[in-house]
Amino acid sequence: MSNKTKYSILTAVVIIGTYLIKDYLIEKEKIEVVAGGTTVKVNTNEYFLPTSTTGQIVHHEGYSLSYSEPHEQAEWVAYELKKSHLSNANFKRPYFEIDEAVKTGAAHWRNYKQSGYDRGHLCPAGDRKYSQAAHDETFLTSNISPQKHEFNAGIWNRLEQKTRYWASKYDGVFVISGGVLKGNLKTIGEEKVAVPNQFYKVLIDNNTGKTKMIAFLMDYQDSELPLYKFVTSVDTIERLTGIDFFSELDDAIENKLEASSDYKNWSF
DNA sequence: CTGGTGGCC
DNA sequence: GGCCACCAG
Numbered sequence: 001m002s003n004k005t006k007y008s009i010l011t012a013v014v015i016i017g018t019y020l021i022k023d024y025l026i027e028k029e030k031i032e033v034v035a036g037g038t039t040v041k042v043n044t045n046e047y048f049l050p051t052s053t054t055g056q057i058v059h060h061e062g063y064s065l066s067y068s069e070p071h072e073q074a075e076w077v078a079y080e081l082k083k084s085h086l087s088n089a090n091f092k093r094p095y096f097e098i099d100e101a102v103k104t105g106a107a108h109w110r111n112y113k114q115s116g117y118d119r120g121h122l123c124p125a126g127d128r129k130y131s132q133a134a135h136d137e138t139f140l141t142s143n144i145s146p147q148k149h150e151f152n153a154g155i156w157n158r159l160e161q162k163t164r165y166w167a168s169k170y171d172g173v174f175v176i177s178g179g180v181l182k183g184n185l186k187t188i189g190e191e192k193v194a195v196p197n198q199f200y201k202v203l204i205d206n207n208t209g210k211t212k213m214i215a216f217l218m219d220y221q222d223s224e225l226p227l228y229k230f231v232t233s234v235d236t237i238e239r240l241t242g243i244d245f246f247s248e249l250d251d252a253i254e255n256k257l258e259a260s261s262d263y264k265n266w267s268f
Numbered sequence: 269c270t271g272g273t274g275g276c277c
Numbered sequence: 278g279g280c281c282a283c284c285a286g
Binding site: 095149150153154157222 | 279280285286
Binding site for chain 2: 114118126149154157
């Protein structure tokens with residue numbers, strides 16, 4: 001066998017071997033998520049879906065949600081905000097549509113009309129500006145919750161902008177947002193859409209090496225206080241909502257991170 | 269960025 | 278009922 005032939009075989013082995021190992025490593029990162037009777041395979045770096053207390057998880061291209069029929073809104077909306085998603089595009093805002101993927105029937109936007117409350121996005125339109133389709137997909141009524149305008153355009157908006165800042169700084173974050181749907185809540189519209197008294201947002205950064213998370217809990221009204229004043233532990237959000245976050249993580253890591261209200265690893 | 273509303277067709 | 282033009286924080 002000539003040296004040239006040996007070299008060719010060696011090269012082929014290295015290329016094929018690298019390809020196989022790469023496939024194996026990617027496979028190791030994947031997990032099975034069973035939701036709504038459907039089994040989907042996702043990458044853990046892309047998907048940290050919480051549990052559903054309502055039994056109705058809906059997947060869209062740009063985000064997933066758990067719909068609470070009694071409250072006529074999502075108990076959580078979850079999505080990854082990648083650095084590459086950030087965009088300055090300026091799309092025209094479409095009209096809200098009923099989410100036909102919600103089998104129990106999502107609320108009509110008319111419930112919000114003249115109610116005194118904003119149709120507050122849970123997955124913000126500003127986080128899905130990488131395409132017109134992704135942007136427009138956030139205008140489903142399964143993705144909104146009644147919010148006072150001063151809150152929505154105020155501190156909630158500031159938190160969303162800070163989230164985009166972190167997505168850029170930390171090369172992507174995974175985001176879960178929602179209202180706290182507990183107790184006797186005021187309702188609006190014929191379909192009695194519940195008006196949450198508190199809203200939460202939970203973030204995890206699993207991309208910059210050392211996993212870190214942070215949680216925010218806010219009352220329904222605007223505030224001039226700095227955002228870090230609203231930091232709480234993920235455990236607190238879990239106790240309030242009954243939702244289990246980040247169960248994909250190793251239990252020891254999950255327990256430690258979720259008990260912490262420390263925000264020193266997050267740059268404000 | 270976050271949104272709403274009056275009024276015309 | 279859908280849509281445009283305009284307005285607010």
